[in-house]
Every structure is written in C-alpha cells, then in structure tokens.
Amino acid sequence: SFxxxxxxxxxxxxxxxxxxxxxxxxxxxxxxxWCQQKPGQAPVVVIYRDSSRPSGIPERFSGSNxxxxxxxxxxxxxAGDEADYYCHVWVSNTVIFGGGTKLTVL
Amino acid sequence: xxxxxxxxxxxxxPSQTLSLTCTVSGGSIxxxxxxxxxxxxxxxxxxxxxxxxxxTGNSYYNPSLKSRITISLDTSKNRISLKLxxxxxxxTAVYYxxxxxxxxxxxxxxxQGTLLTVSS
Numbered sequence: 001s002f003x004x005x006x007x008x009x010x011x012x013x014x015x016x017x018x019x020x021x022x023x024x025x026x027x028x029x030x031x032x033x034w035c036q037q038k039p040g041q042a043p044v045v046v047i048y049r050d051s052s053r054p055s056g057i058p059e060r061f062s063g064s065n066x067x068x069x070x071x072x073x074x075x076x077x078x079a080g081d082e083a084d085y086y087c088h089v090w091v092s093n094t095v096i097f098g099g100g101t102k103l104t105v106l
Numbered sequence: 107x108x109x110x111x112x113x114x115x116x117x118x119x120p121s122q123t124l125s126l127t128c129t130v131s132g133g134s135i136x137x138x139x140x141x142x143x144x145x146x147x148x149x150x151x152x153x154x155x156x157x158x159x160x161x162t163g164n165s166y167y168n169p170s171l172k173s174r175i176t177i178s179l180d181t182s183k184n185r186i187s188l189k190l191x192x193x194x195x196x197x198t199a200v201y202y203x204x205x206x207x208x209x210x211x212x213x214x215x216x217x218q219g220t221l222l223t224v225s226s
Contacts, residue, residue: 001169033212042202042216043153049210086153090211093166095143095155 002091004098011104012077020101022070022087030089032070034063037084037100046085047072077105108133108140110203110217117223124190124224128203128217135184136161140214141206142186144177146199147219154199158206159186193224 005023012018022032032050035043045054047063050070060075074081082105087098114126128142135142143158157167159177167175176189186203201222205215 031210033210035213037153042218043213044216045212045214048212084152088153088155088213094168095145095158095206095211097153097155100152 002089002096004087004089004096006085006087006098006101008099009102009104011106012074014078014105015076018074018077018081018103018105020072020074020085020103022072022098023068024070024089024096025068027068027070027089028066030065030091032063032065033088034072035086035088037086038082043086074103077103079105081105108205108215110205110215112201112203112217112220114201114220114222116221117225118193119226120194120224121192124188124193124197124222126188126201126203126220126222128186128188130184130186130205133205134181135179135186136181138162139205139208141166141208141211142177142179143204143206143213144186144188145202145204145213146197147202148196148199156188156190156201195224198222198224 034047036046037043050065051063062073084100086100109131111129138161141158144156159165174191200219202219203217204213
C-alpha cells in the first residue's frame with residue numbers, strides 16, 4: 001500500500017526558511033495537498049495541488065513536488081507558523097496522510 | 107460557506123458500536139461537489155482517514171478499518187453518519203468530518219471535531 005513519510009520534527013530559527021519533506025514512491029505523479037494544524041484546532045489547508053496557495057495564506061508558504069518527494073517550504077518563518085503539518089494524497093480511492101511534522105520556530 | 111458540526115456520545119464502552127453524526131449547513135450533501143469524509147486523530151497522534159461517501163451513496167473506506175465501518179447519508183436532515191463497531195481503547199480519538207473536493211481530493215471544509223473516549 002502507498003505510504004507517505006514525513007520527519008517527526010523540523011526546527012527553524014525565526015526569519016529563516018523551513019522545508020518539510022513528504023516522501024512517497026513516485027509522489028511526483030500524484031497531487032499533494034498540505035494542511036496546518038495548531039493545538040486544539042481543526043486542520044487548515046496551506047497548499048493544494050502541489051503548489052497552489054489558498055486565499056488568506058501568506059506568500060511565505062510554497063510547495064513543490066517531484067520524483068519521490070513533495071516539499072512544503074515556509075520562508076521567513078514566524079512564531080505563528082509553529083504547528084503540525086500534514087501532507088496527503090488520493091490513491092486507489094483512499095486518502096493517505098503523512099505522519100505529520102511538528103514545526104518548531106526557535 | 108459550508109459548515110460542518112459533529113456530534114456524538116462522548117463516551118462509549120469497549121465492544122460497543124460508536125455512532126457519530128455530522129450536520130452540514132450552508133450547502134446540500136446532495137449537491138455532488140464533495141465526498142463527505144470522516145477523519146480521526148488519537149490524542150497526541152496524527153490524522154487517520156476513516157472513509158468517505160459520495161452524494162450518490164458510493165462509499166470508500168480505509169482498508170484497515172473497513173470491516174468495522176459504515177458511513178451513510180441522511181439527505182432529509184442534511185447529515186452524514188459514521189458507525190464503528192466493536193470499539194476498543196485504540197478508537198479513542200477526536201473525530202472530524204470534512205468535505206473532500208471531488209476534483210482535487212482536497213479537504214475544503216472541516217468540522218471542529220468531537221472527542222470520543224472508549225472506556226468502561
């Protein structure tokens with residue numbers, strides 16, 4: 001079965017760039033979405049269709065997808081970006097979530 | 107703007123059947139725009155997709171849960187239901203309903219979630 005692999009945690013200094021990978025077999029051939037979840041809240045979409053950004057999401061958030069890795073990039077990281085981030089895809093009539101990455105801004 | 111609101115018993119005993127409801131407002135579950143989905147999140151853990159149902163009643167389930175799940179529509183009340191049989195402590199989680207876009211398979215809308223605890 002298809003699996004998505006994310007690191008458990010990523011740390012970034014304020015103002016620097018954070019990159020969160022999402023690995024999967026030939027994931028570059030699939031459509032990847034990213035959501036952000038803060039404690040006690042429901043997830044919110046930050047990137048859809050690999051690299052598109054919903055209205056209201058800062059331009060600092062971007063995405064890419066190629067080969068075996070999709071990547072969420074957060075530029076000029078801020079304290080308010082601290083959250084869990086999940087990638088997900090639709091494969092064989094099922095939604096597959098990555099395990100999630102906790103982003104720490106310190 | 108579609109809004110989703112989950113409701114459930116809060117506490118269920120082991121081996122019983124869990125029943126949750128998601129009431130949709132601001133849109134019709136018969137519209138054909140979304141797969142109506144359930145996702146859960148055990149305390150301190152990641153998101154797990156449970157399954158979804160289309161406006162025509164076609165359903166798709168997580169293979170690991172398929173034998174215990176039923177997702178159904180109640181178009182007269184504009185709501186979606188989830189039944190999970192033979193629950194154990196491992197089923198303790200926040201349960202979310204969400205609208206999964208038909209074309210991109212993106213979760214456009216989420217409910218706030220409801221905590222279900224399995225305990226005797």
